[in-house]
Amino acid sequence: MVKIAILGVGTVGESVARILEENRDIISARAGKEIVPVLGVVRDLGKERSVSFPLTTSLEDALSRDDIDIFVELMGGVDEPYQVVKTALENGKSVVTANKALLAYHRYELQEIAGTVQFEFEASVAGGIPIINALREGLSANHIEGIRGILNGTSNYILTEMIQKGADFGETLKIAQELGYAEADPTFDIGGFDAGHKLLILASIAYGIDAKPEDILIEGIEEISADDIYFANEFGYSIKLLGIAKKEGDEVELRVHPTMVSNSEMIAKIDGVMNGVSVIGDKVGETLYYGAGAGGDATASAVISNLIDIVRHDKKFPMLGFKKPLESGLRLRNREDIETNYYVRTRVEDRAGVLAEISKILGDFGISINAVLQNNEEKEETTNLLISTHKTKESQILSALKEISTLDFVKDKPFMMRIER
Amino acid sequence: MVKIAILGVGTVGESVARILEENRDIISARAGKEIVPVLGVVRDLGKERSVSFPLTTSLEDALSRDDIDIFVELMGGVDEPYQVVKTALENGKSVVTANKALLAYHRYELQEIAGTVQFEFEASVAGGIPIINALREGLSANHIEGIRGILNGTSNYILTEMIQKGADFGETLKIAQELGYAEADPTFDIGGFDAGHKLLILASIAYGIDAKPEDILIEGIEEISADDIYFANEFGYSIKLLGIAKKEGDEVELRVHPTMVSNSEMIAKIDGVMNGVSVIGDKVGETLYYGAGAGGDATASAVISNLIDIVRHDKKFPMLGFKKPLESGLRLRNREDIETNYYVRTRVEDRAGVLAEISKILGDFGISINAVLQNNEEKEETTNLLISTHKTKESQILSALKEISTLDFVKDKPFMMRIER
Numbered sequence: 001m002v003k004i005a006i007l008g009v010g011t012v013g014e015s016v017a018r019i020l021e022e023n024r025d026i027i028s029a030r031a032g033k034e035i036v037p038v039l040g041v042v043r044d045l046g047k048e049r050s051v052s053f054p055l056t057t058s059l060e061d062a063l064s065r066d067d068i069d070i071f072v073e074l075m076g077g078v079d080e081p082y083q084v085v086k087t088a089l090e091n092g093k094s095v096v097t098a099n100k101a102l103l104a105y106h107r108y109e110l111q112e113i114a115g116t117v118q119f120e121f122e123a124s125v126a127g128g129i130p131i132i133n134a135l136r137e138g139l140s141a142n143h144i145e146g147i148r149g150i151l152n153g154t155s156n157y158i159l160t161e162m163i164q165k166g167a168d169f170g171e172t173l174k175i176a177q178e179l180g181y182a183e184a185d186p187t188f189d190i191g192g193f194d195a196g197h198k199l200l201i202l203a204s205i206a207y208g209i210d211a212k213p214e215d216i217l218i219e220g221i222e223e224i225s226a227d228d229i230y231f232a233n234e235f236g237y238s239i240k241l242l243g244i245a246k247k248e249g250d251e252v253e254l255r256v257h258p259t260m261v262s263n264s265e266m267i268a269k270i271d272g273v274m275n276g277v278s279v280i281g282d283k284v285g286e287t288l289y290y291g292a293g294a295g296g297d298a299t300a301s302a303v304i305s306n307l308i309d310i311v312r313h314d315k316k317f318p319m320l321g322f323k324k325p326l327e328s329g330l331r332l333r334n335r336e337d338i339e340t341n342y343y344v345r346t347r348v349e350d351r352a353g354v355l356a357e358i359s360k361i362l363g364d365f366g367i368s369i370n371a372v373l374q375n376n377e378e379k380e381e382t383t384n385l386l387i388s389t390h391k392t393k394e395s396q397i398l399s400a401l402k403e404i405s406t407l408d409f410v411k412d413k414p415f416m417m418r419i420e421r
Numbered sequence: 422m423v424k425i426a427i428l429g430v431g432t433v434g435e436s437v438a439r440i441l442e443e444n445r446d447i448i449s450a451r452a453g454k455e456i457v458p459v460l461g462v463v464r465d466l467g468k469e470r471s472v473s474f475p476l477t478t479s480l481e482d483a484l485s486r487d488d489i490d491i492f493v494e495l496m497g498g499v500d501e502p503y504q505v506v507k508t509a510l511e512n513g514k515s516v517v518t519a520n521k522a523l524l525a526y527h528r529y530e531l532q533e534i535a536g537t538v539q540f541e542f543e544a545s546v547a548g549g550i551p552i553i554n555a556l557r558e559g560l561s562a563n564h565i566e567g568i569r570g571i572l573n574g575t576s577n578y579i580l581t582e583m584i585q586k587g588a589d590f591g592e593t594l595k596i597a598q599e600l601g602y603a604e605a606d607p608t609f610d611i612g613g614f615d616a617g618h619k620l621l622i623l624a625s626i627a628y629g630i631d632a633k634p635e636d637i638l639i640e641g642i643e644e645i646s647a648d649d650i651y652f653a654n655e656f657g658y659s660i661k662l663l664g665i666a667k668k669e670g671d672e673v674e675l676r677v678h679p680t681m682v683s684n685s686e687m688i689a690k691i692d693g694v695m696n697g698v699s700v701i702g703d704k705v706g707e708t709l710y711y712g713a714g715a716g717g718d719a720t721a722s723a724v725i726s727n728l729i730d731i732v733r734h735d736k737k738f739p740m741l742g743f744k745k746p747l748e749s750g751l752r753l754r755n756r757e758d759i760e761t762n763y764y765v766r767t768r769v770e771d772r773a774g775v776l777a778e779i780s781k782i783l784g785d786f787g788i789s790i791n792a793v794l795q796n797n798e799e800k801e802e803t804t805n806l807l808i809s810t811h812k813t814k815e816s817q818i819l820s821a822l823k824e825i826s827t828l829d830f831v832k833d834k835p836f837m838m839r840i841e842r
Contacts, residue, residue: 019562019704025747029629030561032744122559128705130559137558138543138551140451141440141725208450266711269690283440284549284713284722290687291708301705304562312744317733323453326446 002035002311005062007084008074009040009049012098012123015300016072017051027304031311035304038068041075063087070310072303073097082106089114096306098123098299104197108210111319119319120306125198126151126275128298129291130305135205135279136321142281144206147245148261148420151198153273153293154182154189155221155241159258160271162229163238169224181273191220192241192256199243199256202277204320206245207252207330217255217335223415224258227345227375231386232260234373237419238268244420251333260343260419336395341370341419343388344397346404347412350383354409358385361407365400367392382411388419423456423732426483428505429495430461430470433519433544436721437493438472448725452732456725459489462496484508491731493724494518503527510535517727519544519720525618529631532740540740541727546619547572547696549719550712551726556626556700557742563702565627568666569682569841572619574694574714575603575610576642576662580679581692583650584659590645602694612641613662613677620664620677623698625741627666628673628751638676638756644836645679648766648796652807653681655794658840659689665841672754681764681840757816762791762840764809765818767825768833771804775830779806782828786821788813803832809840 006013017037020027028034040055041062049055056062062071063084071088073095075081081102088095089110094117097103103110103124110119122132126149135144150156154176161172173190176182188194196218203209221241232239237260246253261268266288270276275293280286292298317323348354359369373386389397401414427434438458441448449455461476462483470476477483483492484505492509494516496502502523509516510531515538518524524531524545531540543553547570556565571577575597582593594611597603609615617639624630642662653660658681667674682689687709691697696714701707713719738744769775780790794807810818822835 015704023562023564023704026564027562029743029745029747030738032738128702129708130555133554133559134551134710137730138554138726139722140729141444141448141722143444143447266690269687281549281722283436283444283718285719287550287710287712289555289708289710292706297704298706301560301562301702305559308561309558312738313734317451317453322450323733324450326450328446 002031002033002069003038003067004035004070004072004307005039005041005065005068006037006072006074007041007059007062008076009042009051009055010074011296012299012303013040013074014049014051015296016303017053019297019300019304027308031308033311035307035311039065059084063091068093070094070096070307073099075099078102078105085110086113089117089119092117094118094310096120096303096310098303100124100194100197100201104200104213107201107204107320114319118310120309121201121319122306123299123302125201126277126289126291127293127295128301129275129277129289129293130302131202131277131289132205134287134289135202139279139281139284139287140321142283143247145247145280145282147202147206147243147277147279148267149195149199149202149243149277150240150267150270150275151195151243151277151293152189152241153275154186155195156270156275157181157273158190159221159224159239159241162224163232166226166229168226169222190222192218195241195243196256199245199254202243203245203252203254207247208320208322208326209252209254209330209332211254211332215332217257219257221258225345227384227386228343228417230375231343231373235371235388236263237261238263240268242420247330248333250328250330252330253333253338255338258417260417262421336393338394339391341389341391341421342397343386343417343419344401344414346385346410346414347382348385349409349411350381351409355385357407358387358404361403362389362400365396367396367400423454423490424459424488425456425491425493425728426460426462426486426489427458427493427495428462428480428483429497430463430472430476431495432717433720433724434461434495435470435472436717437724438474440718440721440725448729452729454732456728456732460486480505484512489514491515491517491728494520496520499523499526506531507534510538510540513538515539515731517541517724517731519724521545521615521618521622525621525634528622528625528741535740539731541731542622542740543727544720544723546622547698547710547712548714548716549722550696550698550710550714551723552623552698552710553626555708555710556623560700560702560705560708561742563704564668566668566701566703568623568627568664568698568700569688570616570620570623570664570698571661571688571691571696572616572664572698572714573610573662574696575607576616577691577696578602578694579611580642580645580660580662583645584653587647587650589647590643611643613639616662616664617677620666620675623664624666624673624675628668629741629743629747630673630675630751630753632675632753636753638678640678642679646766648805648807649764649838651796652764652794656792656809657684658682659684661688663841668751669754671751673751674754674759676759679838681838683842757814759815760812762810762812762842763818764807764838764840765822765835767806767831767835768803769806770830770832771802772830776806778828779808779825782824783810783821786817788817788821
């Protein structure tokens with residue numbers, strides 16, 4: 001029998017306990033031993049919980065218990081769980097976590113502390129999809145050329161609704177909140193930060209890149225409008241909040257932003273609250289992983305798969321997958337050096353000469369136009385000019401947009417979205 | 422340094438050798454050691470091969486070499502590789518194979534023989550997609566409710582072309598052969614046998630079911646016609662050759678056949694030569710895995726991921742994933758007891774009363790009709806009546822079809838395809 005303590009008994013913690021009970025037959029058959037929760041740590045003992053093991057509010061008591069084999073960290077936050085996981089690992093106890101924020105900030109320190117003690121985190125990225133497992137073990141023969149992930153179900157639900165129903169952002173967010181797909185304060189999800197944390201974890205396994213959320217480009221979906229949807233539909237694009245990792249020579253781009261991506265790509269076909277990750281390996285080509293990215297049971301499925309792994313194996317390998325450092329040191333690419341295609345929406349006075357002047361500025365910065373659309377349904381004095389470009393450097397488009405925004409016929413700060421081909 | 426011998430140096434074997442060389446940096450970083458082929462076994466030493474290690478024709482010599490740590494079996498066939506793998510495992514040598522036929526027939530004997538020796542086979546199902554890994558480790562907390570796999574790229578290419586271009590089977594097969602997507606003798610692929618072998622491997626990991634290819638329902642795509650495509654398009658279905666596993670109580674259905682499946686399902690969106698596997702876990706819900714199912718480099722990517730795993734770990738777990746038998750013994754469901762929706766194409770004389778009579782027979786067998794279509798483009802004396810049914814037992818539809826085929830106005834043996842909802 002393997003004894004575990006669950007630190008943080010919320011939705012996921014309750015699911016872990018319930019599934020260990022409900023699926024005891026298959027879990028014991030696979031692990032070879034029974035896995036049993038013997039203690040839970042909670043903040044509030046008064047709250048009703050449907051678990052049958054004892055609860056305490058004392059992390060210290062839990063950490064000092066010798067009979068516990070594995071600690072499951074589901075507390076949330078960064079600083080407190082860091083101390084807790086550190087202590088457990090230093091005591092030689094295996095740890096499983098679902099905490100992406102913890103790993104976005106402390107994964108390399110924790111790997112160092114863990115040493116030969118097992119520390120697993122499948123649930124931290126894309127919930128029930130075993131993407132850590134796939135990337136770290138399944139694709140281990142490959143140099144990873146790129147990753148594109150739909151890593152946040154809330155954002156994907158909102159974008160899917162906007163695209164399919166032509167609905168606007170604010171009203172769709174409200175529905176998502178009513179359905180429980182979005183938090184009361186949705187910033188962490190729709191602002192791209194949640195996806196950013198997950199992307200950093202994937203990037204460590206793929207590239208050994210040690211970066212923090214502050215180091216990478218993160219943009220949210222808040223400013224996407226009906227005009228952008230119109231443009232995307234006209235040209236056969238979907239709009240997805242993508243976490244993108246891309247290797248170019250010795251540099252790795254890491255960025256999270258709303259992205260236009262061709263409807264013919266598998267990643268564009270992932271709709272609603274579902275998550276998906278497309279990985280390009282230099283030898284295997286594209287593989288894609290799809291499933292539920294959140295929810296108590298899906299997340300618990302990943303947590304328990306880690307528990308079973310720990311029970312079955314003596315020791316796997318360093319948590320981030322590299323037994324020794326990569327010979328070629330990869331470094332994070334500067335934002336200015338990103339090269340991609342761009343979409344630009346600019347509200348302008350509806351008069352002759354406007355497009356010519358904007359085209360000229362783009363041309364001055366070496367940017368060539370791919371397509372132009374004007375959404376003229378409303379008869380107003382201003383109109384939205386929708387432009388896509390050929391491949392351009394981020395620094396060039398940013399400079400061009402700065403200049404365009406100073407033109408007297410431009411009525412708003414231009415909005416830019418990247419197009420991935 | 423870890424020394425391997427490659428038994429069978431064809432397309433995949435050459436890819437394994439080349440990738441071990443080309444990606445030495447990342448493979449060594451992940452494995453912690455260098456993996457080096459030191460011997461290849463081939464049938465014909467005269468054939469030109471771009472490998473730098475010594476070749477021999479003697480399996481005995483290879484198997485008796487003490488310095489080899491891992492044998493990679495890429496010979497093909499069943500009986501000879503069985504003897505070879507058996508000998509290697511009995512000698513305590515780890516083995517990696519890509520051989521699905523070997524495993525379709527001998528996986529349980531080989532698991533027994535392997536004991537605590539590592540024996541891995543990621544490449545045997547769906548080529549470069551790490552589906553063994555996902556099913557055995559990633560989803561290990563779940564009872565698997567069902568699996569639907571596009572496991573044969575040749576068939577999927579042909580069906581995709583037929584659906585998208587309205588092309589007929591024979592002409593599409595010819596193009597596939599010219600493009601190298603189909604063998605000169607394509608029976609193994611288009612007849613569903615290749616997919617059947619792979620399904621059996623997945624079913625062992627999901628359910629611990631010990632069945633052989635002869636035990637399960639296998640039908641190919643050879644009889645699919647333009648009328649079937651017309652019906653599928655009208656009702657929003659794709660036609661896929663699916664390997665299906667489905668748990669119903671204590672029974673497991675295992676079957677391979679062309680299947681109509683709604684275009685809204687992710688598995689329906691997998692086109693061309695690509696493979697994909699959708700798995701329903703009782704806790705995680707649907708997850709789906711997509712990628713290249715064949716090709717030297719994609720297959721080698723999976724083979725090498727197994728090599729890296731073996732080098733990193735001391736011992737994983739029994740190859741098919743269960744440390745002890747499942748408490749509830751599952752058994753294979755009889756074909757007659759399968760329940761699903763059906764599509765029936767019947768060539769009939771084009772006159773009044775025909776549909777009524779066929780409906781009556783279906784009704785007599787307790788089968789209710791869902792939809793009827795008649796493709797009247799050709800002005801002939803006979804027409805194809807296209808019917809879909811509500812949920813029905815296989816035994817009922819087979820009996821009804823037998824009776825229908827005796828009617829005087831029925832001009833051909835009726836063709837039946839299953840519809841999965």
